[in-house]
Amino acid sequence: MTGPAEVHPIVAFHEVSKRYRNVIGLNKLSIQVQAGVTGLLGPNGAGKSTLLQLATGQLYPSQGQVRVLGQRVWNNPSLNRQIGLCPEQDAFYEWMTGWDFVYTSARLSGMNRPTAREAAGRTLEAVGMTKNKDRAIRGYSKGMRQRTKLAQALVHGPQVLFLDEPLTGTDPVARRDLIDIICRLGSEGKSVLVSSHVLHEVQSMTPYIILLNHGRLVAAGHVRQIRDLIDKHPHHIAIVCEQYRKLAGRLLAEEDVEGIKIAAAERQLMVETRSPGAFYSRLPELALQEGMTIEELYSDDDNLEAVFKYLVNK
Amino acid sequence: MTQAASANPLDPARPANATPLAARGGSRLTPLVTLYLLTLRRYLHGKRWMVMAGLFLLPAGLALLIRATSRDVQPMRLDFLLAFMFIPQALLPLVALVYASGMIQDEQEEQTITYLLVRPIPKWALYCVKLLATITTAVLLTIVFTVLTYAAIYIGADSRVKDVPLRCLQAAGIHSLAVVAYCSLFGLLSVLTKRPLVWGILYAAFVEGLLANLPFSIRLVTVIYYTRIIAFRSLEFIVSSYGRTENLAAEAWKLDIAKDPKLLEHPQTSTCLIVLLAGSLACTALAALLCSGR
Numbered sequence: 001m002t003g004p005a006e007v008h009p010i011v012a013f014h015e016v017s018k019r020y021r022n023v024i025g026l027n028k029l030s031i032q033v034q035a036g037v038t039g040l041l042g043p044n045g046a047g048k049s050t051l052l053q054l055a056t057g058q059l060y061p062s063q064g065q066v067r068v069l070g071q072r073v074w075n076n077p078s079l080n081r082q083i084g085l086c087p088e089q090d091a092f093y094e095w096m097t098g099w100d101f102v103y104t105s106a107r108l109s110g111m112n113r114p115t116a117r118e119a120a121g122r123t124l125e126a127v128g129m130t131k132n133k134d135r136a137i138r139g140y141s142k143g144m145r146q147r148t149k150l151a152q153a154l155v156h157g158p159q160v161l162f163l164d165e166p167l168t169g170t171d172p173v174a175r176r177d178l179i180d181i182i183c184r185l186g187s188e189g190k191s192v193l194v195s196s197h198v199l200h201e202v203q204s205m206t207p208y209i210i211l212l213n214h215g216r217l218v219a220a221g222h223v224r225q226i227r228d229l230i231d232k233h234p235h236h237i238a239i240v241c242e243q244y245r246k247l248a249g250r251l252l253a254e255e256d257v258e259g260i261k262i263a264a265a266e267r268q269l270m271v272e273t274r275s276p277g278a279f280y281s282r283l284p285e286l287a288l289q290e291g292m293t294i295e296e297l298y299s300d301d302d303n304l305e306a307v308f309k310y311l312v313n314k
Numbered sequence: 315m316t317q318a319a320s321a322n323p324l325d326p327a328r329p330a331n332a333t334p335l336a337a338r339g340g341s342r343l344t345p346l347v348t349l350y351l352l353t354l355r356r357y358l359h360g361k362r363w364m365v366m367a368g369l370f371l372l373p374a375g376l377a378l379l380i381r382a383t384s385r386d387v388q389p390m391r392l393d394f395l396l397a398f399m400f401i402p403q404a405l406l407p408l409v410a411l412v413y414a415s416g417m418i419q420d421e422q423e424e425q426t427i428t429y430l431l432v433r434p435i436p437k438w439a440l441y442c443v444k445l446l447a448t449i450t451t452a453v454l455l456t457i458v459f460t461v462l463t464y465a466a467i468y469i470g471a472d473s474r475v476k477d478v479p480l481r482c483l484q485a486a487g488i489h490s491l492a493v494v495a496y497c498s499l500f501g502l503l504s505v506l507t508k509r510p511l512v513w514g515i516l517y518a519a520f521v522e523g524l525l526a527n528l529p530f531s532i533r534l535v536t537v538i539y540y541t542r543i544i545a546f547r548s549l550e551f552i553v554s555s556y557g558r559t560e561n562l563a564a565e566a567w568k569l570d571i572a573k574d575p576k577l578l579e580h581p582q583t584s585t586c587l588i589v590l591l592a593g594s595l596a597c598t599a600l601a602a603l604l605c606s607g608r
Contacts, residue, residue, distance in 0.1 A: 058431050060608075075606065077434045085432045091425035093352075095359040107348035108433040112340035152429065 008070070010035055010160055010191040011055055016064030018050050018215075025050035027215040028064070033193055037186035039202035040195040042212035048195040049088055051212070052162045055193070056085045068160060081109060084153035088164035088195075090145060094138040098129050101137060102151045109156035116155075123151045128177055143174030150178065154185075161185060163194040167201055179204050235276040239269045239283075240296035247292055254282075267295075345435045346443050353447035357413070363455065366409050370459035373400050374466035381471065389471045390553045394562040397463055397485050398551070402492055402541055405459075407518035409452050410496030415510035417444045417501065418605075438602035441505070445598060449497045453490045460486040484549060491590055492541040498594035499537065502601040527568070537593075540586040542567045547583045 009032035018025040026047045040048050053059040054066050057073040057080070066073045069082060093101060102124055106116035124133045127147040132140070137148065146166055153161055163182065167175050182205050185192050196202050202209060209226065211218040219226045241247050244267045248260050251271060256278060261270040273279045276299065287294050357363055373396040380387055418441065421427035430440055464482035468475070475481065503517070504510040526536040533539040542563070551563035563569060569580065581589070 056432050058428065075437070077436045080432050080434045083432065085428065087425070087428045089425040089428070091428070093356065093359075093426060104348060104352055105429065105433075107340070108345050108352070108430070108435070110340055110342070110344050110434055112344065115340075 009033060009067075010069060011193060012065075012067045013051070013054070014065045014067075016054060016061045016066055018047075018054060018059060019062045024215050026054070026061075029212075029215070029217055030064075031210055031217060031220055033191070033210070034208075035189070035191045036208065037182060037192045037194065037206035039206050039209040040193055040212065041197065041199060041202055041209050042195075042218075043197055045214075046197075046212040047215040048197075048212055049164055050215070052085070052164050052193070052195060056080075056083060056162055081156065082159045084156065084158035084161045086146075086149045086153040086161070086163040086166050088168070090142075090169075092137045092145065092148070094136070096137055097134050098137060098140070098144070098148045098151075099124060099133040101148060102133075102155050105152035106155040111156060119155050119157070120151075123155045124148075126154070127151045127181060141171075142169040143171050146170050146174060146178065150181065159191065161190055161192045161194075163192060165195055165197075167196065167198065175201070235273055235279075235299055237271045237273065237276065237279065237297070237299045239271060239294060240267055241269070241287075241292055241294050242267060243290075243292045244269050246290065247287075250286065250290055254279075345433055346439060349430065349433075349435060349440065349443045350447050353417070353444050354451060357447070357451045362412060362416075363451070366412065366455055367459070369408065370405060370455060371462070373397065373405070373463040374459070376400075377463060377466035381467075388553050388555070389467050390475055390551065391562065392467045393464075393475070393481075394551050394566075396467065397460065398542075398545055398563070399566065401460065401463065401489060402538055403523065406456065406489060406492050407496050407514075407522055407537075409455060410493050411500045411511065411514040411518060413448045413452050414445070414497045414500035415504045415514055417448045417504065419504055419510065436606065437608065438606040441501075441602045441605040442598065445497065445501050445601075448501065449494055452493045452497055456489045456493045457486045460489050481549060485545075488541055488545050488548075491544070491587070492537055495537045495540075495590045495594045498597040498601075502597040505601040505604045537590065540581070540590050542569070543580055544583050544586045 011031075011033035013029050013031045016029045017027055029047070029051070040051065042048050050059065054061055055068055055073060057076060060074050068079060071079050073079060093104075096104070099120055103116055103120040106119050107113070111119060121130075121133075124130050127150050129144060129147050129151060132144055137145065140148065146169070150163070150166060153163070166182070167178055170178060179201065182192055182194060186206065194202065194205060203223065207223045208221070209223055210220045211226070239247065244262065244264075248262055248269050251257050251260060251269070256273050256275040258272040258274060260272070262268075263270065271279070283294070283297070377392050377396055380392060418427070421430065431437075435443075461482055464478065464485065468478045468482075499517075500510060500514050503513055507513050522536050522538050526533045526538040526542075546563050546567065546569050552559060552561050554560075
């Protein structure tokens with residue numbers, strides 16, 4: 001995968017497989033994640049969390065090699081000073097206050113008392129938790145819990161951050177704030193690998209994505225590169241038109257139209273074509289010639305959601 | 315969200331005039347000390363210690379009840395029954411099992427172990443520190459409630475037992491030693507099996523409860539045997555009633571040397587100490603080794 005800035009990979013998986021008895025979590029995965037923010041996408045069970053657990057040394061790969069910052073990950077506790085993990089699970093020492101939790105995380109990372117105190121205060125401020133820092137975590141909302149989890153991952157100033165579904169369950173305000181924080185981390189030179197199954201969220205953080213499905217790498221790179229992949233395959237273009245049957249008959253005569261599905265209830269045609277650009281430019285002229293009014297024209301294939309759906313179902 | 319003007323808010327450990335990462339850390343022991351304190355705090359915040367304290371109050375409560383209902387009961391008998399039969403046989407394995415079996419498993423079930431695994435702490439050290447905190451908790455409970463039991467037995471009683479405070483201290487020491495061994499053993503069990511509580515109860519009932527009371531060499535594999543030998547060799551359990559003198563421990567623990575000269579071959583106190591401590595160390599080392607490979 002080509003990253004935004006550096007050449008050396010921050011995270012490198014080489015032919016990595018992870019099996020849980022008969023279930024394959026990851027299957028011969030080889031990826032290189034460069035500096036900056038990278039989105040890790042895939043449906044539930046795609047292997048995103050397994051990948052993050054392998055990258056943070058919580059799991060041992062059944063096969064292959066995992067390296068972060070050029071170092072092996074497994075049983076390498078000193079590397080943990082340079083990495084931070086915001087886990088997916090909503091688990092805390094519930095009896096702690098937010099401040100206590102983040103301060104303890106700083107101390108567990110090896111910081112002395114004054115530095116840890118200062119770092120905890122500043123991190124909580126950065127994630128917008130200063131006001132609620134002295135309340136017990138058990139009383140926090142989902143958004144506060146996510147912010148606190150992010151704070152514990154950041155408090156020791158790691159170089160690489162692994163964020164597992166950090167936006168899950170958050171309200172729109174918290175979501176916006178967390179996205180801003182993640183974007184800022186990237187712009188400040190941190191490397192962030194953030195997993196999600198909500199594509200537009202990832203798109204708002206980074207154009208660099210890794211797509212996983214069933215433990216396999218589906219695609220990796222800039223979203224543009226990934227969209228190019230789909231251009232080689234049929235696009236689906238929806239057309240809403242009063243005379244949809246007449247239009248369907250006319251379009252079937254076109255060479256680049258692979259097929260048409262009719263949704264009579266919505267007066268809609270779903271046209272499949274391998275040349276979406278040519279199709280779009282020819283359609284207005286054709287409609288004029290036939291005296292038809294096109295009410296609506298759109299393609300789901302133009303957004304990342306469609307790319308994702310297409311690639312994982314391929 | 316606001317940002318501190320003079321520092322980088324998203325790299326809190328690296329203020330504007332920051333020193334390198336290595337220079338701003340505490341000592342190498344900082345994560346371990348923090349983990350130790352965190353584990354102790356975790357135990358304090360759970361309800362477990364209250365349940366354990368309730369159980370540990372049983373011998374003291376029983377002592378008060380017996381004294382209130384039978385005025386001629388000898389304190390030594392109560393001492394032996396409660397402090398050297400009930401506590402080591404029932405309570406010490408239980409407290410050790412409940413704490414040691416959960417020290418890693420609870421973190422796994424509550425999914426908080428992740429926060430520990432991503433810190434600069436080797437897995438073997440993580441296990442050892444958590445075991446140390448577990449032993450600290452169990453030993454503190456043991457000492458406090460052994461003292462309470464002795465207070466309930468001897469305060470205000472007409473006792474001919476010499477130097478009760480010293481005896482209480484010795485009993486607390488022997489109990490602590492047993493609890494250290496049990497914690498190490500059950501800690502290993504928690505690493506070896508997914509159901510440490512079930513296996514631990516079976517072990518406590520069958521091995522420590524049954525085998526330890528058989529007058530055969532098989533009892534050499536039990537913790538309670540060595541604990542009893544130390545108690546037998548360092549404390550007196552002799553009572554006189556109706557002109558007859560008897561050694562309570564010799565009878566109950568099948569250690570009557572007068573009747574069976576072979577019993578002279580029982581290990582010395584120092585040997586028992588070494589066996590218990592070495593066994594505890596071996597269990598800890600094996601469990602730590604297993605943890606580091608996971």
